[in-house]
Amino acid sequence: MAGESRTGTYDVVVVGAGSAGCTLAGRLAARGVRTALVEAGAVVVPPETMPIASLAATAPGHVLNWAYRATLCQGRESTVPRGRVLGGSGAINGGYFVRAPPADFAGWAVPGWSYDDVLPYYRRLENDLEFGAEPVHGRSGPLRVSRPAGHLRAPLTDPFLEACATLGYRAEPDKNAGGPPGAGPVPTNAEDGQRVSAATAYLPPPWGRAEPPLHPLTVHGGHPVEELLLDRGRVRGVRTADGSVLHAAETVVAAGAVGTPALLQRSGIGPEDTLRAAGVAVRRELPGVGRGWSDHPSVYLPLRAALPDPHPDAVAAQAALHLDSGTDPAGDLEVLLFARPFAPGGPAHVMCAVQRPDSRGLLAITSPDPAAPPRLDFRYLRSTSDRHRMRAAVRVAAEILRAAGWDRAGADDGGPQGWELGNDTRLDEWLYTRLTTSVHLSGSAAMGNGPDAVVDPELRVHGLTGLRVADTSVLPSVPRRGPAATAVMIGERAADLLRAC
Structure with missing residues (x-):
């Protein structure tokens, strides 16, 4: 449905067909709510995105991702891939599907968003193929969740877990049970090696498999939303880059933790200094839009092991x-x-990450043009605590490699050498040359009632009517686990918050 401009009126317009957006749009349409789902990228499910093992679409320059340039820390640049396709980043990522632990929700202390409040939504979204009968899990949700087993369990997996046990770390066979942390298999949004994204799980044919057919759903694709239609404090819909105008009683921005704050800023909603510098008139000053977000800083240690390929x-x-x-x-x-090399003939890796970083990032548009990418500054490892914890993670990983028999002492294969591991200054030098991002950006339009909060606990943008945000932008900080499962949960919860519309 891309190509021609159009005008339409709906009950709800959802901007962004990522994990939260597809979930929300599918749930609304199933209730008979006239819903428009607007996606800047392709509104198909390409066959190449279906194998959960494939990360090809995350490569810089691939048509299915936005390859944002970003500053990770002083002197360290990177490319940040975000999904540009139906299903969003959940359609192209590594398939890691782990819930945020109870401590995250307790720390955020947002009314209505305690762990007990959100657990029914985590349960509702899933059909857990191993633990579905457990009280904290679901077995009839649209999204399959499984853990590597049988021929899909890589030869490296058991030695890794055995090494963790040898070093005294607790076993954690179910990482979605809300229990204490430990070592265990990673839950994935997959079944028999095939990806089950929010697009395929929640949308009807021809996009997904949801039944019965959702007649009130219209999917618009191929053009980014240029701006929100803001009239005297009320958002009345959106205008896309091809001139289409979609009116709605409620507009929900679910364009992801990069796309959402960028759209709000282009529409005149955000920090006054950022908007004026970009040539955008200030319509609603909200200092927290694009500020104070966080992500997991990470580094990779290569390993060489004489085991069969997965x-x-x-x-x-x-x-x-x-x-x-x-x-x-x-x-x-x-x-x-x-357990899979990033390139043919290369090594497998272990990734080390700080999961509750202190450092906070900045996002700012540079132009009202939706084709102009925002400026991203992660500000990684600025705090002493973050540097201390990143060193600790690398040292633990090195211990695991040795315990598993994968250590190559003295080998110059990109991993830190013993003399670097034992010296904080040398290890920091190694870290800064290899630092990367887990691409888990969260908190760029955060929930709360403080001066930097952007949305309230019902996801309504402060000071405006008819506008909500529903994606990982609203989380006050990045969860201690990757946010893919939490993004779907937010879509489920947003559908209930919009039930009265």
Whole structure:
């Protein structure tokens, strides 16, 4: 349905067909709500995105992702891929599908968003193929959740978990149970090696498999939303880059933690200095739009092991150790096994990440043009605590490699050498040259009632009517686990919050 401009009137317009947006639009339409789902990218489910093992669409320059340039820290630039296709980043990522732990919701302290409040939505979204009969899980939701087993369990996975046990780390066979952190297999949004994204799970044919057919749903694709239609404090819909105008009683922005604050800023909603510098008139000053967000800083350690390659359909992220750096019993560090080489003939890796960083980022548009990418500054490792914890994660990973028999002492294969591991200054030098991002950006339009809050607990944008945000932008900080499952949960919860519309 891309190409021609159009005008339409709906009950709800959802901007962004990512994990939260597809979930929300599918649930609304199933209730008979006339819903328009607007996606800047392709509104198809390309066959190449279906194998959960494939990360090809995350490569810079691939047509299915926005490859944003970003500054990670001083002197360290990177490319940040975000999904540009039906299903969003959940249609192209590594398939890691782990819930945020209870401690995140307790720390955020947002009314209506306690762990007990959101658990029914985590349960409602899933059909957990291993633990569905457990009280904290679901077995009839639209989205399949599984863990690597049988031929899809990589040869590296069991040695990794055995090494964690040898070092005294707790076993955590179900990382979505809300229990204490430990080592265990990674839940994925997959079944038999095939991806089950929010697009395929929640949308009807021809996009997905939801039944019965959702007649009130219209999907518009191929053109980004240029601006929100704001009239005397009320948002009345959107205008897309091809001139289409879609009117609605409620507009929900679910364009992701990069796309959402960028659209709000282009529409004149955000920090006054940012808007004026970009040549945008201030319609509603909200200082927190694009500010104060966080993400997981990470580095990769290569490993060489004389084991068979994983099955072609096996997910890359097979198992993870979550652990406490010494001050966080809920687990603020992650060591994640990537059992598949990033390039043919290359090594497998373990990723080390700080899961509850102190450092906060900035996002600012530079122009009202939706084709102009925003400026992203992650400001990684600015705090002493973040640097301390990143060193700790790398040292734990090195211990696991040795315990698993994968250590190559003295080998110059990109991993830190012993003399670097034992010296904070040298290890920091190694970290800064290899630092990357987990691409889990959250909190760029955060919930709350403080001066920097953007939305209230019902996801309504402060000071405006007819406008809500529903994606990981609203989380006050990045969760201690990757946010893919939480993004779908937000879509489920937003559907209930909009039930009265």
